[in-house]
Amino acid sequence: MLCLSGSLRRQSGNTALLRAAAQLAPPSLHFSLHDGLASLPPFNPDEEMAALPTSAAALRHAVGRSDALLIACPEYAHGVPGAFKNLLDWLVGSLEFPGKPVVLWNASARDSHHAQDALREILVTMSACLVEPASITVPLPGSGCDVATILGDPVQPMRIRAALDALAGVLAATPR
Structure with missing residues (x-):
């Protein structure tokens, strides 16, 4: 499973959530x-047609090797952060992405559904297979939240495990 954090922050709650999930899986x-x-680099269709930048080729290769994608992405100004939208743009023309099972996690404790709604629209347009039973909100306490905080919470690990179990069940039932 390839985990994609939509955050560039060093102390990202979204990244911490993905790391905690790896320990609970x-x-x-x-x-x-x-x-x-x-x-x-910024997406440029001309570069995509000529020779993929090394980082974009590595991303596509990682997506191709994965059974599913787990995305945890913050919301900025009621939308998807530009850097993460850029990542998705590099996958639009790929052969590795269409039909890929994708799980969306929302790590916000606030009412931040705009980015999640936009991501769903983008991913469906890109021919992702959204795994709704495993897509959840894990309300984290803002910036600086780390793996230990998530694992030490009395509720969040159970929520995360249930979502991961749902994903494992979907993947086990999917012919390859």
């Missing part, structure tokens, strides 16, 4: 956190 799910968001 059932044995059938193997996690890899993509750490190349900041290295992707």
Whole structure:
């Protein structure tokens, strides 16, 4: 499973959520956190047609190797952060992405549904297979939230495990 954080912050709650999920996952799910968001150049269709930048090629390769994508993305100004939209733009023309199972997690404790709604629209347009039973909101306490905080919470680990179990069930039932 390829984990994609939509945040560039060093102390990102979204990234911490993905790291916590890796520790809580059932044995059938193997996690890899993509750490190349900041290295992707601005999407340019001309470059896509000529020779993919190394970072975009690495992203596509990682997507192709994964059974599913787990996305945790913040909301900025009621939308998807530009860097993460850029990542998705590099996947639009790829052969690796269409039909890929995708799980969306929202780590905001506030009413921040705009980015999630926009991501759903973008991903459906890109031919993703959204795994709704595993797509959840895990309300985290703002910036600076770390893996230990998430794992030490009395409720969040159960919510995360239930979502990961749902994903594992969907993947087990999907012919490859």
